[in-house]
Amino acid sequence: MTAISVSNLSKRYGKTRALDNVSIDVQLGEMVALIGASGSGKSTLIRHIAGLEAGDGETGKVVVLGQVSQTAGRLMRGRTAGRVAVIFQQFNLVGRLSVLTNVLIGNLGRVPRWRGTLGLFSRSEKEKAETALARVGIPQVATQRSSTLSGGQQQRAAIARTLVQEAEILIADEPISALDPSSARRVMDVLATINTQDNITVLVSLHQVEYARRYCKRTIAMRDGRVVYDGPSTSLSNTFLAELYGDASEELVLPESPAELLRALPVRPNSHDPVHMLA
Template sequence: MTHAIEVHGLSKSFQAGRKALDNVGLAVAPGEMVALLGASGSGKSTLLRHLAGFVAGDAGSGKVVVNGHVIQQGGRLARDVRQARAGIGFVFQQFNLVGRLPVITNVLTGMLPRVPLWRSLVRYFRNEEIDAGLEALAQVGIDDYAFRRASTLSGGQQQRAAIARTLVQNAQVILADEPIASLDPESARRVMELLAQINRTRKVAVVVSLHQVDVAMRYCPRVVALRHGQVVYDGPSSALTAAMLRDLYGTEADELLPHDAMQDAPGLAPAPAGLAAA
């Protein structure tokens, strides 16, 4: 089987020899929607950045393959990593939009990896490319804001613009790094529904890092849980229990569990009202 994402023996050390990633192995099939779950400092964001080829692992460490392209191997990024990134959409926690530019321009930057260098430098886009950007904005429900400055949008609207950028990019894999961490409950619900819809309709592999286990269970059939840079659980989200999470994380589990989680029974409490099913 060809995987959308393959990770073999990936490690990353930071200051004082602390391992942010410790011999991580992972495989994600095309069309899967997977939650990376873990408390702060567990390695979720670090892993996503390695999958996207933003940073390289430890010397001699591991291999990352996305969409059939080697992203990095043995602690070195692939020479054609920029080309490989063309198929990887990345949704940042803080949106990563240029506030002074119109929303449509921010969305169209998703095309930059596959347009000529001179056009990317001057941000020149053809009419059909602009139409594609407007269509993507319509799909995420904010086409009315296309020609406003990005800084005038709410946080939830900016995150939807960032998702529209991945649609324009025609990404086969979408990596979302804590995409709802700074959003209100209703905006968070809309963003998660959008990611789930893209996963279903486009058969795009989506890996989303979260620290809310109830949200992971609501939207992601599979959970990969990290602690101290190691994979401590990889399986169905439906199999997670509050007791299991406390065994895995100890006191850190309080950061992951909803306040009213069941104490020692299968499943967890439902998502808060703002994140419940529409």
């Protein structure tokens, strides 16, 4: 089954054409990078795939896990509830609650509403949340208020919440853009690990192409609301990016040379590795 299928999707905000007849497919189990300079349409496309916005016109269609989530400008809500998780640059944790409670919120789609409202989670649910925190490398912060965590830790807690949710697709919108390089690598490690070990489909929007080259076999590049490249990440040389984006390509390339960056980045885990624990 195709995990995500977008066909002929367009969106306009006033005079700005944010999406221009976009069509992409993401297969089950893939980890795909979505790149583009500011204003290219990445976040708009992600919001449409996540069911947060509806496209324009009568031809646009989004199918997620075999279910039509929007068509002809209408959202079909509830079709993939719980099966798709979205994480954002802002983390979206409740700062006054403990990290463990924030992770437990991933259960809300499966437990009775009254239990979720009162925060009454079972021992097995709490153990599952603790295991999720261990998998993303931050078991020691379970009892801390989430507001006390660093940005990288908060993003990993948000990913742990998706593990508790048991989502089949994880959509990440610029999850590392606000993080320092060390924290960004840890977050990308976590995404790569759950992709390979749990077969969770990952679509990750990235502002820096080096991470796409390192962690994703396939990259979709957008410019001015259109898909301008869809293929192997290894083909995205700096020269090719300059051809695609002109001066805007400087937004997508880290100041380090590719060789220096690759030495700094950890080796991506594969499906035969043990559970990847992160410090």
